[in-house]
Amino acid sequence: MARLLSVPMVIYLILQSYYDWAFWLFVVAGFSDALDGFIAKNMGQETVLGSYLDPLADKALLVGVYVTLGHQALIDDLVVVLVVFRDVLIIGGAFLLVVFRQQNGIRHALVSKLNTAAQILLVTLVLAEAGLDFAGGWFSLYTSYFVIATTLASGGWYMVAWGRQMASVEESR
Secondary structure, three states: HHHHHHHHHHHHHHHOOOOOOOOHHHHHHHHHHHHHHHHHOOOOOOOOHHHHHHHHHHHHHHHHHHEEEEEEEOOOOOHHHHHHHHHHHHHHHHHHHHHHHHEEEOOHHHHHHHHHHHHHHHHHHHHHHHHHHOOOHHHHHHHHHHHHHHHHHHHHHHHHHHHHHHHHHHHHO
């Protein structure tokens, strides 16, 4: 819940050009996500509510930050559009699977996890460059290309997987 509640503050800090504070809050949110996941898996603390809140918090934080960094012209518009569209696609597909099959859908692909890691890395680099005078422009440029490639691959993977599942639903009717 703390990560979900941090989203408006990170967005506000970026909009006010407090990139250093936004960087540190984003890092704390990421660390808390990793710690929460570790505790849940290794100490038998996984809950149904947590299984919904964790991806919701991840998507809210990443989409909010990408849109805001795009608004501030710190991330290219193409990257923002692809990241947001992929997340809308994932949420929409998951919703359709629940509606048509009354179950939670698809396992996560390796490319999807790689894409999420790349998205987090890009935000971290951009905020570090803007707020901490970190000189890594070439690295964030290549990371942007990697985010584009993995976003397209991940979105394509989900579309194929959902297409197969939806076809099996139609065949069973």
